[in-house]
Amino acid sequence: MGRAGCAQVDEWERFEQAFRGCYRQVVRFLWRRLPPQAVEDAASEVFVIAWERWGTLRGDPLPWLYGIARRVAANAVRAQERSARLEGRLRGSGVATVPGVDGQVLSALGAVDVLGHLSARDREVLMLVTWDGLDAGQAAGVLGCSRGAFLVRLHRARRHLECALADPGDPVPERESESADGSVGR
Known part of the structure; x- marks a missing residue:
């Protein structure tokens, strides 16, 4: 394995360590912002995005992961609100949900x-x-x-x-x- 291969393995190990150390905190962060049924999918999305952007991490991974989680949660809330509005229109009422x-x-x-x-x-x-x-x-x-x-x-x-x-x-x-x-x- 060449130098590039070793560097990639090192980065994966650092990512895996951050995942193991921060996963529960990211899930708790999302739990307070999303309905329970959306949390696991959102957490998965956070770590997919984190891996894709791993090279941009500077410093402690937890605040960086919270920033990603915040945007993922906001996108999920917007999607849920659109869905609730559509459902409300289909039912003939203005039903809306407020996750949090x-x-x-x-x-x-x-x-x-x-x-x-x-x-x-x-x-x-x-x-x-x-x-x-x-x-x-x-x-x-x-x-x-x-x-x-x-x-x-x-x-x-x-x-x-x-x-x-x-x-x-x-x-x-x-x-x-x-x-x-x-x-x-x-």
């Missing part, structure tokens, strides 16, 4: 109502830090923004969460506009 975090557990805690008052963006920022255990730099990598921009988003999301917790019936304050570079304007 484990509804039974959060319902028992009353958290579904509070989280429902937050924007999807605020929920995502809070989940990356609190439920997925990422630090600001890793979470910023998942979202594809700078650490500073992520910290601004996290601050806003926490402020919105505080407002929703104070009075779940009140709408969350109007969102400040944010440019792609993370600068803020009103």
Whole structure:
């Protein structure tokens, strides 16, 4: 086996190690964002994409895999919403589904109502830090923004969460506009 063959084997071993070390965390990440029946397929898709892009990995694989999983989950949610709209039209009603975090557990805690008052963006920022255990730099990598921009988003999301917790019936304050570079304007 030549040098290229050895390098490919080394890369496969590194990928396999990342797969074994991160699979359960990626599944948990997806579980909070997708209906249970979609999680395994989405996890498989995450690791297929990861292998195809393995050469682009820099640093810790978990935040990088979360970034891939986030996009896979978003695509799955969009597909499910399209399917639900089509089914609703076929049945003559506007049936829609809302996938997301484990509804039974959060319902028992009353958290579904509070989280429902937050924007999807605020929920995502809070989940990356609190439920997925990422630090600001890793979470910023998942979202594809700078650490500073992520910290601004996290601050806003926490402020919105505080407002929703104070009075779940009140709408969350109007969102400040944010440019792609993370600068803020009103």
